[in-house]
Amino acid sequence: MLKIDNLHVKLEEEDKQILKGLSLEVPAGQVHAIMGPNGSGKSTLSYVLSGRDGYEVTDGDATLDGESLLEMEPEERAAAGLFLAFQYPVEIPGVGNMTFLRTAVNAQRKARGQDELSSGEFLKIVRAKAKDLQIDAEMLKRPVNVGFSGGEKKRNEILQMAMLEPRMCIMDETDSGLDVDAMRLVSEGVNALRDAGRSFLVITHYQRLLNHIKPDVVHIMSNGRIVKSGGPELALEVEENGYGDLLAEAG
């Protein structure tokens, strides 16, 4: 599904290399986790994959089902099935959460040549999915992320993901800031979406999330590269011993 090959990325504005030959492959239906110290480039990777401005790819490629993502506009990547749950979801004053969701869903449907959802259909779906995530009607009316608590913002990202039904879901520290119950809700939401045709790339600092969302592969990222990949036990190792030994071992 997602294939990242020797990706080199620097900042557009300054001469700072952030990704330094990152390679990674997530096959269809699998869940991969990325762990790594602060500043190792995890969020940068997620932004570059979804097409944010300000980065320059100096080498390598990233493809979704064989199609290079790097040439596409962000909205084309979204229409192709890529989704990023932001580490820091953005506030949009004055725009109702429901309006935002509906505009997004219909934009993607249009891009795929499908009919727009009627307001009735849309409302039914959004209410059901919001209920699963315990997002109340009040929050759906409020402006996007404005005044939402940290945990509410994260749940709202998962609601968007559930509505858009992407095939490749990237989640950047969705678990940070969630209380125990919210973590369970979000994990259930993600697990409900797990499907042979859908893949996940889950960026996290904590093994705890991975108890709920069982990964197929765990990657350790450091200084712009994947330095080690393994099974779920790798996450346990990080949790217990930190990155020190792993990084030393990787050289």
Add this chain to the structure above:
Amino acid sequence: MTETTDLDVREGVDRETVETVQNMGSYKYGWDTEIEMDYAPKGLNEDIVRLISEKNNEPEWMTEWRLEAFRRWQTMTEPKWAMLNYPEIDFQDQYYYARPKSMEEKPKSLDEVDPKLLATYEKLGIPLKEQMILAGVEGADEAPAEGRKVAVDAVFDSVSVGTTFKDELAKAGVIFCSISEAIREHPELVKKYLGSVVPQSDNFFATLNSAVFSDGSFVYVPPGVRCPMELSTYFRINAENTGQFERTLIIADKGSYVSYLEGCTAPQRDTNQLHAAVVELVILEDAEVKYSTVQNWFPGDEEGKGGIYNFVTKRADCREARAKVMWTQVETGSAITWKYPSCILRGDESQGEFYSIAIANNFQQADTGTKMIHLGKNTRSRIVSKGISAGKAQNTYRGLVTMHPKATNSRNYTQCDSLLIGDQCGAHTVPYIEVKNTSSRVEHEATTSKVDDDQLFYCRSRGMDEEEAVALVVNGFCREVLQALPMEFAMEAQSLVAISLEGSVG
């Protein structure tokens, strides 16, 4: 799509619209028999003023009133203080009176139609709405289940072509008709109130209007009556090289209420067209008027060619205690906008509100704002202005708040936000504040920001294209004002925001 197809569509649209207009009583007004020519001769002199008056079958006093204004106007000079740049207007090179052309002559002008304009109208749904509204269809499809009625007075070029729901309004005692009809049928009201808010000599453009206005709308709501439906005027400039000068007079008698909508469109022309309207609102004790405008005159093309010069004087006089007025405007069109809907808060405890969205894209220039003149005790005013500039446009908010010595314990709150899209446009805020007593308070807040890249990226990462993303963010920025609009207009205004910002990014 080939050009022929475009023209066919346009032809169809025009035919339907014109037919609808004709079906609703054009014959009653006698265009076809009475009038042989489409235009009065070009230029302006006392004869033209007399001709306009004569065409409207006006009584002598009205002709004199116009002539007085005309003589005054000849002594005046065009104001230059606004932050607007435009070539000298040759007032003798204009037609001051035009009747809508007949169907047979229509196709000639079809060649001039830009497919882009057609696309804009289609997107807006204007042709359909135009028909519906003109035919007096109940509510729009977005309207709530019961469907709200809107009574419409349609003004094509300089002539009112018909007013809907007249009988139903008459039952409630509400007079809603063209101003020329009011001059003939209700001279006592017109004599008493015309020019009482915007005097003949008020300013260059208002004085010109007083001399040459050819039509417009008139409303009188009697004491204690809540107008049973929204009233609306729909202005459309069709004829070329024709100045349009409508005059609107609304009187809300004691304890009454009326909500009034004003919509404007004009086809694309290479030359600039002059529009100088006057709107007067007289609001008596405990009465309330809501006046909403969605202005979508042709703004000129991407190179700044053509477009309407819009010089408008709008003023509300809250003449008695607890009178209330709310101006809401969405200004997206016109090459030049010079417009300051104002509130004279004369009655004690009277209230004035002004909500404005002004969008300027490409080479548009907007200099708009409001005046809040506090004369009575305990008066309140509130100004919320949202200016959006894109392309090479210049957008100026100009506002005056004065608290006179007798306006004790009065309050004003002004919030003035500017949003910039791109780096070649400008936003300017020019507040004038005068407080001449010690118990009143004026608060002013202003912000200027750029469209936030993170917001746009967030929207785009969810699948919206750049224009959709900008429209969404800008609509959010304008929300407070959009919410002040009646439902039927809010939807139209939202899509207008999107359309007028097309091509502003990327």
